[in-house]
Amino acid sequence: MTVNEIFYSLQGEGSLVGVPSVFVRLAGCPLRCRWCDxxxxxxxxxxTEYTIEEVAEKVESYRTNHLIITGGEPMTNPELPDMLKTISGGNLHITIETCGIKFVPDLSCDLMSISPKLANSTPTESELALEHEKIRFDLPSLQQLIDNYRYQLKFVVDGPDDIEEIEMTLANLKNVNRDRVFLMPQAGTLDEYLAKSKMTAELCKQTGFRFSPRLQVFLWNNAGGR
Ligand code: SF4
Structure with a gap:
């Protein structure tokens, strides 16, 4: 399988923020989000091509029982189920980071960390925007992920108007626990992060959703592999 990078860091977002974790970033994503980091x-x-056994060996070499599978978009990788079968077990806690556009059943996954993409992610180039709008949101897949996995929902907020779209998304879903909904500031740099965090925090106070930091931006200014 093609692995973009494997590195050891802190989980930067969501309910497990701050937990030392090994990240396996799989290559490939069909979306082209404007602010993708x-x-x-x-x-x-x-x-780089890795066998599943090589990935497992590398994961075991780090001093943590938290594994985060990320991307790209890992749920579109056909080798993901086999990889998880080989790697899971023991006391390994596995989080999958996904944008929620594809449901795959029966994955060995302890936390499905879903970040549905809002309209603020649409690329500025018209050709990319057209394709992106076709696939960035898939309500049936999102519902199945929520129904079949322990989940959290993380929305990237670019401005206060995004709340309307977030509430509309949640209204179209069944059985969402609002305690598992996080808002995080859209930020590619530390300056942007600091500028948008207070706005996002105010939105959390208004709506009751939880604020999620983005430690990878706050601590390392979004440098890759950190
Ligand atoms: S879904 Fe994630 S990895 Fe894919 S383009 Fe959007 S932000 Fe980037």
Whole structure:
């Protein structure tokens, strides 16, 4: 399988923020979000070929029982189920970071960390925007993920108007626990992060959703592999 990078860091977002974790970033994502901070992982060939056993060995070499599978978009990788079968077990806690556009059943996954993409993610180039709008949101897949996995929902907020779209998304879903909904500031740099965090915090106070930091921006200014 093509692995973009494997590195050891802190979980930067959501309910497990701050937990030392090993990250396996799989290559490939069909979306082209405007503010994506891992554009280097978009291509399905952007990485190094690993056997599943080599990935497992590398994961075991780090001093943590928290594994985060990220991307790109890991749920569109056909080798993901086999990889998880090989790697899971013992006391390993597995989080999958996904944008929620594809449901895959029966994955060995302890936390499905879903970040549905709002309209603020649409690319500015018209050709990319057209394709992006077709696939960035898939309500049936999102519902199945929520129904079949322990989940959290993380929305990237670019401005106060995004709340309307977030509430509309939640209204179209069944059985969402609002305690598992996080808002996080859209930020590619530390300056942007600091500028948008207070706005996001105010929105959390108004709506009751939880604020999620983005430690990868706050601590390392979004440098890759951190
Ligand atoms: S879904 Fe995630 S990895 Fe894919 S383009 Fe959007 S932000 Fe980047």
């Amino acid at each position: 891992t554009k280097y992982a978009w291509s399905a060939s952007a990485g």
